[in-house]
Amino acid sequence: MDPTIAVLLALGGVFLLIALHVPIGVAMALVGVIGFGLMSGFLAAWSLLGTEASSMLSNVDIGVIPLFFLMGSFANASGMASDLYRLASALIGHRRGGLAAATILGCAAFGSIAGSSIATTATFGRIALPQMRMRGYKASLASGSIACGGTLGAMVPPSIILVIYGLISEQFILKLFVAAVIPAALAVVIYILVIALVVRRDPEAGPAAPRVNRAELWQAFRDCQPAILIFIIVSGGIYGGVFTVNEAASIGALAAIGVTAMRKRLTWPVLRQAFLEAAASTAMIYMAIFGASIMSYFIGLTQVAETAAAALQHLSVPPMLVIFLIVIGYLVLGSIFDETAAMLVTLPFVLPVIVSYGYDPIWWGIINLVVINLGMIIPPIGLNVFVLQGLAKDLPLSVIYRGVTPFIIGDLVRLTLLILFPGLSLWLLTVIK
Amino acid sequence: MLDRFQRLYLTFVEWLALFAVGLVVLAAALTLADVVMRSVVRHPLFGTNDIIIVLLTIGILASFPYCTATSQHLRVTAVGSRLGSSGFWLVELFAGIAILVILGAFVWQFSLRAMMLAKTGESSQLLSIPMAPVWWVGAALMTAAALAQCLLIVRDAAALISRKPLPPSQTGESVA
Numbered sequence: 001m002d003p004t005i006a007v008l009l010a011l012g013g014v015f016l017l018i019a020l021h022v023p024i025g026v027a028m029a030l031v032g033v034i035g036f037g038l039m040s041g042f043l044a045a046w047s048l049l050g051t052e053a054s055s056m057l058s059n060v061d062i063g064v065i066p067l068f069f070l071m072g073s074f075a076n077a078s079g080m081a082s083d084l085y086r087l088a089s090a091l092i093g094h095r096r097g098g099l100a101a102a103t104i105l106g107c108a109a110f111g112s113i114a115g116s117s118i119a120t121t122a123t124f125g126r127i128a129l130p131q132m133r134m135r136g137y138k139a140s141l142a143s144g145s146i147a148c149g150g151t152l153g154a155m156v157p158p159s160i161i162l163v164i165y166g167l168i169s170e171q172f173i174l175k176l177f178v179a180a181v182i183p184a185a186l187a188v189v190i191y192i193l194v195i196a197l198v199v200r201r202d203p204e205a206g207p208a209a210p211r212v213n214r215a216e217l218w219q220a221f222r223d224c225q226p227a228i229l230i231f232i233i234v235s236g237g238i239y240g241g242v243f244t245v246n247e248a249a250s251i252g253a254l255a256a257i258g259v260t261a262m263r264k265r266l267t268w269p270v271l272r273q274a275f276l277e278a279a280a281s282t283a284m285i286y287m288a289i290f291g292a293s294i295m296s297y298f299i300g301l302t303q304v305a306e307t308a309a310a311a312l313q314h315l316s317v318p319p320m321l322v323i324f325l326i327v328i329g330y331l332v333l334g335s336i337f338d339e340t341a342a343m344l345v346t347l348p349f350v351l352p353v354i355v356s357y358g359y360d361p362i363w364w365g366i367i368n369l370v371v372i373n374l375g376m377i378i379p380p381i382g383l384n385v386f387v388l389q390g391l392a393k394d395l396p397l398s399v400i401y402r403g404v405t406p407f408i409i410g411d412l413v414r415l416t417l418l419i420l421f422p423g424l425s426l427w428l429l430t431v432i433k
Numbered sequence: 434m435l436d437r438f439q440r441l442y443l444t445f446v447e448w449l450a451l452f453a454v455g456l457v458v459l460a461a462a463l464t465l466a467d468v469v470m471r472s473v474v475r476h477p478l479f480g481t482n483d484i485i486i487v488l489l490t491i492g493i494l495a496s497f498p499y500c501t502a503t504s505q506h507l508r509v510t511a512v513g514s515r516l517g518s519s520g521f522w523l524v525e526l527f528a529g530i531a532i533l534v535i536l537g538a539f540v541w542q543f544s545l546r547a548m549m550l551a552k553t554g555e556s557s558q559l560l561s562i563p564m565a566p567v568w569w570v571g572a573a574l575m576t577a578a579a580l581a582q583c584l585l586i587v588r589d590a591a592a593l594i595s596r597k598p599l600p601p602s603q604t605g606e607s608v609a
Contacts, residue, residue, distance in 0.1 A: 021513050021528035023506030026535045033538075049535070050542030054568070057490045060482055063464075066457045066492070247468050250461035257458070272451065276499065279450035282457075283500030286493055288507045341509065381511070 003302035010035045014345050024341045025291030032294035039301060052293040060246055061173060064163050066282040067249035072114030073274035074256035078263050080227040081123045084109045087220040090212045097199035097206035099135060100145035103128040104191045107149030111156030113230045117376050120153025121146060121384040125391040138205040139395055141198055144403025147384040148191055151373035156184040158234065161372055164285060165365045168292045169351055173245045177238060178432050179362045179425045183370060183418055190410040198406055226259040239432055288344055296348035305349050309356030319357040323419055326350055327371055334375040343368050366425040370418060374411050377404045439584050446498040446581055453495030460488040483557035487567055494574040502581035514599060522593035529586040536579040543572035
């Protein structure tokens with residue numbers, strides 16, 4: 001069979017299996033094994049399950065994913081998320097739209113000690129939504145800022161999505177984290193600008209809260225010290241070259257458990273819940289990584305990605321057009337499946353094309369991250385929106401989607417800037433080596 | 434009877450998951466000790482990486498039975514709910530069998546790997562920890578995951594035969 005047809009059939013097969021409720025990792029592993037088996041024999045194909053899994057598990061960085069999950073769970077259980085939100089509110093809550101902007105800052109700060117978008121949305125949905133509604137914020141702005149702020153959980157390093165991308169594409173996780181810093185900062189700036197524009201158009205959307213006195217501000221700062229300390233240890237350690245990513249994740253997780261214990265919140269139910277969540281998420285992600293790795297092996301064998309790249313270059317298609325088409329493709333696929341699935345399934349095929357155009361795989365990791373985060377808030381599968389609606393059942397989905405719309409426009413502007421100017425992601429890598 | 438066994442098995446895989454993350458935390462503590470020794474005493478702990486890799490390998494694989502038993506895989510279930518209850522359970526049954534095939538293949542391949550490592554006597558670089566037992570444990574953990582999946586398949590088959598209604602998560606009653 002022609003390799004191109006084989007790969008197209010494989011991709012179709014993966015999407016069909018995913019539609020039939022087969023887990024993404026299992027679908028990729030099955031199709032990868034069948035495809036490889038048809039080309040090189042089934043005994044060799046099945047052995048990929050053992051060789052790929054063992055080669056993944058012999059990497060010391062494999063511990064990063066459960067450790068970041070634990071760090072996020074205990075940072076939440078210890079109350080650090082509410083401390084960060086209180087400090088941000090004390091600093092800017094007295095301005096119009098200030099509590100929404102504080103939510104963005106709080107989410108970004110929490111994102112620096114957690115790594116998940118959904119966890120950040122759920123945490124701030126519980127903390128910030130009641131506060132904003134109590135202060136008379138319109139439900140659309142309040143929910144929109146939380147759903148979008150939640151994406152900063154995955155955008156601000158350490159990011160679990162970037163760890164997955166790094167493991168599958170065999171890129172340095174540290175480089176991916178460094179490259180995400182400016183795009184994450186850009187997201188914060190754009191979200192706050194969006195809030196400013198919304199309250200400028202409609203001042204009733206986000207009324208100013210009373211200014212807090214100096215003693216309250218100082219207290220809020222003191223309460224935040226453990227979170228700031230963990231941030232300094234994890235981010236300072238990673239970017240300062242003191243620790244490897246795995247060491248920073250280990251120390252961060254232990255510090256978060258320590259803070260929870262010191263605050264006398266380390267009860268058996270909290271420990272059990274955090275451990276079970278970490279175990280489930282770890283296995284879920286590793287199954288997907290094993291599957292993607294097997295699928296990559298099969299696609300690598302066909303050399304279809306290289307052939308496609310050569311064909312595209314022969315057609316003289318402008319590289320930027322190819323990039324935009326792929327990103328649009330992800331967003332369309334994301335409306336049927338979700339963007340993480342789209343990235344996992346297509347990465348083995350797409351990455352060689354991107355690299356053949358001379359683009360940096362690190363930059364493509366950041367673009368993927370932004371697209372996946374965008375998928376967390378755009379209909380029909382906006383997971384953050386669903387999480388928030390699950391927490392506030394009186395909020396109709398239509399109101400939350402109305403709230404996130406201006407932020408989606410902001411995110412599209414950011415995505416365009418990051419595509420047009422790869423330096424926004426890659427410049428910091430030339431400074432921090 | 435089956436319900437009781439399923440509940441007991443869930444309790445077992447929950448303890449296995451707690452043990453799994455316990456191993457990950459232990460690996461983190463060892464890493465911390467190594468960092469402290471390296472930066473304070475300038476004398477890194479000998480062979481830490483060897484132990485950490487063993488702990489993490491078993492820790493990660495021990496998470497699979499709980500993830501499987503609680504169906505927390507990364508998957509999309511938007512289509513099945515539109516097929517009515519019979520269609521939904523049929524699709525679930527199909528997906529369950531696909532998961533079982535892969536888990537079974539992992540058991541098979543990890544066992545082969547363990548046998549091969551036992552034959553060659555391969556061990557870790559610094560501490561010479563024999564690697565064959567690690568993969569035997571891996572195969573046993575994947576067997577536990579496969580057994581959890583078998584129970585889910587029986588549950589889905591029973592739901593399909595008895596025309597059980599869609600679960601609440603598929604009817605829009607709970608989306609978070």
